[in-house]
Amino acid sequence: MLPPGHRARNAFTLVELLVVVAVIAVLAALLLPALSGAKASALRARCMGNERQLALTGQLYADDHADRLAPNGHGIPEELGGQRLWVLSGRHTQPEAFTNTAFLIDAKRAAFASYLPSIAIYKCPADRAVFNYNGKAEHKVRSYSLNSWLGWLAPVAEFDSDRFRSFEKASDLAPAGPSRILSFLDVGPDSLCFSAFAIAMGETGLFYHLPSSQHGGSGNVAFADGHVESHRWRSPDTVAASLADGANHFRYFPGNPDLKWLQERATIAK
Numbered sequence: 001m002l003p004p005g006h007r008a009r010n011a012f013t014l015v016e017l018l019v020v021v022a023v024i025a026v027l028a029a030l031l032l033p034a035l036s037g038a039k040a041s042a043l044r045a046r047c048m049g050n051e052r053q054l055a056l057t058g059q060l061y062a063d064d065h066a067d068r069l070a071p072n073g074h075g076i077p078e079e080l081g082g083q084r085l086w087v088l089s090g091r092h093t094q095p096e097a098f099t100n101t102a103f104l105i106d107a108k109r110a111a112f113a114s115y116l117p118s119i120a121i122y123k124c125p126a127d128r129a130v131f132n133y134n135g136k137a138e139h140k141v142r143s144y145s146l147n148s149w150l151g152w153l154a155p156v157a158e159f160d161s162d163r164f165r166s167f168e169k170a171s172d173l174a175p176a177g178p179s180r181i182l183s184f185l186d187v188g189p190d191s192l193c194f195s196a197f198a199i200a201m202g203e204t205g206l207f208y209h210l211p212s213s214q215h216g217g218s219g220n221v222a223f224a225d226g227h228v229e230s231h232r233w234r235s236p237d238t239v240a241a242s243l244a245d246g247a248n249h250f251r252y253f254p255g256n257p258d259l260k261w262l263q264e265r266a267t268i269a270k
Contacts, residue, residue: 149164207252
């Protein structure tokens, strides 16, 4: 029995509730950044895993095709006349190329289809960007492109140069060093179009395609020897442009250190 005059307490006081709420808020503030960081790290790791599989598939393709690098470039079936690329692609005016999974996993169209039949491999898990297609918001089925200086096939000589080398065979990479030549890149969502990632050489400061910076200002890049790196872009111009809406091409940033980094790993002088 309770002593005379003593009343049982069935609930917290307002002050006690406020203290509990404050403690929960502090704990949430401490834990949420850590959870967010862990999620971002997991997405980056999955993206790097995708690129590693693409890079290794490129090596397997060369092994199976008399040392020829995977066919690269851009085009939809009607334009290619039966030629296959590693995956098919289109211009921004051909949005069906961004939604048709047959461009990735139909072996009659995509050279990688028989090696990598999983659609998920071709998409960065951090890429949540959408585009308008027939009045609906759609996600692109692909996030990665292949260095335009590797295996270029079609259209003929579109990004060729008299000064720099376009690699056709895996053995052609030996003078440059496969560990220094880019293969697959995670592309800025609204810059993605071609199967190829065009890297313009020279001093004009031209970005034709922009690398992704969706991993906290960084992008993932694979190399011809199969290894993958996460690279942080140094210039705010690179990050802002890669995240901008619209068909991101022909961006000029003279002296941009990120473009120089890409150029140094795209090809070598003849």
